[in-house]
Amino acid sequence: MAVPADLRDWIDLLEREGELVRVSAEVDPDLEITEIVDRTVKAGGPALLFENPKGSRHPLLINQFGTERRMCMGFGVERLDDIAARLEDVLEMQPPEGLIDKVRGLKKLKSIADSRPKTVSRGACQEVVLTGDDIDLGVLPIQRCWPGDPAPFITLPAVITKDPHTGGRNVGMYRMQKIDARSTYMHWQIHKDGRADYLATDGKIPVAVALGLDPITAYSASAPLPKHIDEFMLAGFLRGEPVELVRAKTVDLEVPANAEIILEGTIEKAEVGIEGPFGDHTGYYTPEEPFPVFRLSAITMRRDAVYPSIVVGKPPQEDQWLAKATERIFLPAVKLTVPEIVDYDLPVAGTFHNCVIVSIRKSFPGHARKVMHAIWGLGMLSLSKAVVVVDAHVNVHDYEEVFFYVGANVDPKRDIVITEGPLDHLDHAPTLQFFGGKIGIDATAKGPAEGTREWPEEIEMSEEVRTLVDRRWSEYGIPAHGDGGVVQNGSRRGLRQLLRR
Ligand SMILES: Cc1cc2nc3c(=O)[nH]c(=O)nc-3n(C[C@H](O)[C@H](O)[C@H](O)COP(=O)(O)O)c2cc1C
Numbered sequence: 001m002a003v004p005a006d007l008r009d010w011i012d013l014l015e016r017e018g019e020l021v022r023v024s025a026e027v028d029p030d031l032e033i034t035e036i037v038d039r040t041v042k043a044g045g046p047a048l049l050f051e052n053p054k055g056s057r058h059p060l061l062i063n064q065f066g067t068e069r070r071m072c073m074g075f076g077v078e079r080l081d082d083i084a085a086r087l088e089d090v091l092e093m094q095p096p097e098g099l100i101d102k103v104r105g106l107k108k109l110k111s112i113a114d115s116r117p118k119t120v121s122r123g124a125c126q127e128v129v130l131t132g133d134d135i136d137l138g139v140l141p142i143q144r145c146w147p148g149d150p151a152p153f154i155t156l157p158a159v160i161t162k163d164p165h166t167g168g169r170n171v172g173m174y175r176m177q178k179i180d181a182r183s184t185y186m187h188w189q190i191h192k193d194g195r196a197d198y199l200a201t202d203g204k205i206p207v208a209v210a211l212g213l214d215p216i217t218a219y220s221a222s223a224p225l226p227k228h229i230d231e232f233m234l235a236g237f238l239r240g241e242p243v244e245l246v247r248a249k250t251v252d253l254e255v256p257a258n259a260e261i262i263l264e265g266t267i268e269k270a271e272v273g274i275e276g277p278f279g280d281h282t283g284y285y286t287p288e289e290p291f292p293v294f295r296l297s298a299i300t301m302r303r304d305a306v307y308p309s310i311v312v313g314k315p316p317q318e319d320q321w322l323a324k325a326t327e328r329i330f331l332p333a334v335k336l337t338v339p340e341i342v343d344y345d346l347p348v349a350g351t352f353h354n355c356v357i358v359s360i361r362k363s364f365p366g367h368a369r370k371v372m373h374a375i376w377g378l379g380m381l382s383l384s385k386a387v388v389v390v391d392a393h394v395n396v397h398d399y400e401e402v403f404f405y406v407g408a409n410v411d412p413k414r415d416i417v418i419t420e421g422p423l424d425h426l427d428h429a430p431t432l433q434f435f436g437g438k439i440g441i442d443a444t445a446k447g448p449a450e451g452t453r454e455w456p457e458e459i460e461m462s463e464e465v466r467t468l469v470d471r472r473w474s475e476y477g478i479p480a481h482g483d484g485g486v487v488q489n490g491s492r493r494g495l496r497q498l499l500r501r
């Protein structure tokens with residue numbers, strides 16, 4: 001399935017699929033859009049194109065990622081797991097045996113080679129170039145999202161920097177609070193690559209911000225890749241064609257040619273100011289804190305540029321699907337390091353750093369604890385506050401089933417690990433910022449090898465009787481309730497399998 005080439009192509013696709021509503025009424029980016037989007041997201045509603053945001057002639061696109069279906073459409077897949085399958089294919093490559101294997105291997109290698117961004121000489125993102133006194137962020141319909149926010153925030157940017165020592169590119173999504181017509185703060189949290197690039201600079205660091213991208217490239221800015229991997233390369237791999245870049249006009253960086261809007265500028269290492277508060281994805285206002293100041297040297301854009309935005313807040317919000325995409329896309333990489341992991345789930349209500357549920361093929365005493373510590377040592381998963389470990393057959397996406405095993409298999413005195421380590425920048429619960437307690441819950445079955453009594457057998461109907469009842473179901477004359485298939489397919493886990501994505 002072809003993926004959208006740029007934001008316009010994506011808007012067209014959404015519209016053709018009945019997934020977009022144009023709002024022509026004048027609507028205020030100051031709070032009003034948030035309330036509309038909050039209701040729309042929670043109702044599983046469409047993407048919204050506000051054609052007349054108050055005070056701006058640029059339309060505002062929001063809720064483009066707000067449902068699983070749209071997320072899949074943006075990635076050109078049927079299910080989010082299909083994206084992971086492609087990555088797994090490459091990660092699990094073995095030395096080829098025989099000719100067919102070799103040809104297949106070469107194809108895979110080519111798909112990696114073709115992922116590298118490609119520099120082109122012209123880009124639609126530079127149809128209009130504004131420098132000097134012409135730079136004015138006031139032309140964009142930047143949202144003030146929540147009543148306690150002191151200013152408007154750019155919320156869906158792809159922020160591009162280069163490591164001052166290696167020259168390697170990094171792309172990240174970090175909110176940007178507007179200070180005035182020509183400057184913003186840059187919310188580079190302590191654990192992020194963007195911040196590391198900034199800290200590695202002596203004087204000032206060039207920064208470019210792309211707004212309004214095709215969905216995969218926009219997503220890639222939020223992906224937690226290891227520092228030395230260029231997020232545009234991941235975008236190229238997932239798109240099946242390279243991200244095209246043009247040279248920025250006033251800084252030594254390349255920017256996506258197909259973007260709607262580019263902000264160019266620099267950040268002086270020494271120049272920080274007080275950012276926030278901001279109504280964040282934790283469901284709370286993150287307090288004021290010092291962050292660097294981004295000073296613009298140019299705005300370039302398409303003539304009729306569309307401005308993209310997103311609202312975060314108490315979950316569920318639109319960002320849940322960006323995070324779910326990451327959960328699915330990164331599963332093969334997680335399994336590569338910890339192969340006993342069958343699946344994992346980061347509940348939306350846990351705002352993604354509060355809880356990880358993980359199922360494992362347990363094969364030795366203490367195995368659940370090994371996996372907890374592996375997660376606490378793995379990339380951004382290391383910031384997880386709670387890790388719940390269940391056996392391989394448990395569906396980690398079915399929270400009721402997980403709760404059953406947490407209740408049934410756990411002796412709190414024996415099976416709880418309390419430890420401490422790094423915590424998310426935004427977590428307000430620990431006594432200290434960035435550092436505090438963690439909990440691991442071992443809800444796997446145990447046994448004498450782990451010092452317990454004999455573990456009892458779980459109740460399961462025999463396959464023979466289930467097949468019999470399947471065959472005879474219509475004879476019983478019992479009406480199927482709810483989704484008829486659930487009962488008739490005879491599986492105890494029928495409903496759970498339906499819930500499973
Ligand atoms: C909508 C949205 C807003 C985000 N805002 C921030 C932010 O303000 N600061 C931050 O450090 N990370 C933020 N993140 C998370 C980062 O984008 C994510 O951790 C990414 O991997 C960072 O890239 P990096 O590791 O290359 O620095 C946000 C993510 C999303 C989806």
Ligand SMILES: [Mn+2]
Pocket residue numbers: 170171172193194224225226227229231
């Ligand atoms: Mn990165």
